Amino acid sequence: MRRLLVLVLLLGPMLILAACASTGHRAGRVGTAYTPRSPGYGWSGACDQPSNARQAARINAASIDSLPVSPFGRTEIGWRTYAALTAQEVGVRCSPDTAGFAEALGRWKSAHGLAYDGTMDDKALSLLKGAWQEKRPFLMGRVRREPCPPPPPIEALEQIKPSESHYGKPILVRPEVLAAYRAMAAAARRDLPEITADPMLMTIFSGYRSPEYDAAMCATNGGCNGVARAGSCSAHRTGAALDIVLGNAPGARVDTASDANRRYLSQTRLYQWLVWNAPRYGFVNYPFEPWHWEYVAAAAYSTTSPQPARRTAR
Numbered sequence: 297m298r299r300l301l302v303l304v305l306l307l308g309p310m311l312i313l314a315a316c317a318s319t320g321h322r323a324g325r326v327g328t329a330y331t332p333r334s335p336g337y338g339w340s341g342a343c344d345q346p347s348n349a350r351q352a353a354r355i356n357a358a359s360i361d362s363l364p365v366s367p368f369g370r371t372e373i374g375w376r377t378y379a380a381l382t383a384q385e386v387g388v389r390c391s392p393d394t395a396g397f398a399e400a401l402g403r404w405k406s407a408h409g410l411a412y413d414g415t416m417d418d419k420a421l422s423l424l425k426g427a428w429q430e431k432r433p434f435l436m437g438r439v440r441r442e443p444c445p446p447p448p449p450i451e452a453l454e455q456i457k458p459s460e461s462h463y464g465k466p467i468l469v470r471p472e473v474l475a476a477y478r479a480m481a482a483a484a485r486r487d488l489p490e491i492t493a494d495p496m497l498m499t500i501f502s503g504y505r506s507p508e509y510d511a512a513m514c515a516t517n518g519g520c521n522g523v524a525r526a527g528s529c530s531a532h533r534t535g536a537a538l539d540i541v542l543g544n545a546p547g548a549r550v551d552t553a554s555d556a557n558r559r560y561l562s563q564t565r566l567y568q569w570l571v572w573n574a575p576r577y578g579f580v581n582y583p584f585e586p587w588h589w590e591y592v593a594a595a596a597y598s599t600t601s602p603q604p605a606r607r608t609a610r
């Protein structure tokens with residue numbers, strides 16, 4: 297509990313540290329809206345059974361789109377963007393307006409020193425954020441003020457296939473990250489027919505980015521958000537961070553960081569699927585950016601340079 301609180305305090309000012317700097321890609325097609333309680337990836341089970349958490353469920357149903365919260369430093373209205381991650385963290389596949397969700401959230405809050413009441417609030421969300429961010433070795437290195445991990449040698453990276461890339465853009469990633477991504481994408485494709493219907497979904501729109509590239513993008517378009525404040529130390533320099541196309545809200549790009557687009561993306565079936573399944577493939581989400589997933593193998597975040605890997609013949 298104390299560790300989590302310390303983490304929350306440390307992470308407070310680190311807004312948008314992973315910051316997927318604007319990469320100039322075009323908007324993809326609009327993704328499929330998420331239908332609550334469909335089986336297999338998101339909400340399911342007996343979530344509305346008689347429970348003393350019904351009152352908390354009613355409060356959550358009202359607050360999810362109206363409560364001002366600021367887990368990442370800027371005020372957002374409502375916590376729907378974080379509902380899927382919350383359900384996964386507290387271990388329940390229930391819609392956020394149900395007694396089942398409130399019960400599980402109450403248990404989690406109680407275990408972390410908060411009131412056992414099942415309602416979401418800014419304090420609970422801050423603690424949840426600490427739990428999510430703690431899963432990111434890259435970020436933990438920044439919190440511990442370790443040196444920024446050096447980028448891998450270019451020859452240690454592998455080029456993704458055009459069919460795996462957003463509009464066929466050339467993208468490099470670490471070979472072990474690409475293997476994990478491919479296994480995950482195949483599983484997602486099996487579970488979610490909309491990916492077959494829209495092959496742009498689940499493609500990668502950013503992988504490895506050199507520190508020089510990120511610095512230049514920051515200087516050119518000012519779209520670097522926290523990258524500049526973080527000393528241009530983006531997780532994308534490791535070759536282990538992927539920005540994955542989940543769709544986009546009407547008029548938004550796949551990486552538009554507006555609250556409306558982030559909320560939209562968080563409600564797609566693909567995002568819901570990733571929240572529950574990506575950890576099995578070694579990926580964790582940066583919660584402020586639904587599209588940003590980091591492969592959490594320790595080697596990718598070492599502060600010493602990795603050895604060049606043998607290139608895979610293609």
Ligand SMILES: [Zn+2]
Nearest residue numbers: 316538539588
């Ligand atoms: Zn990213």
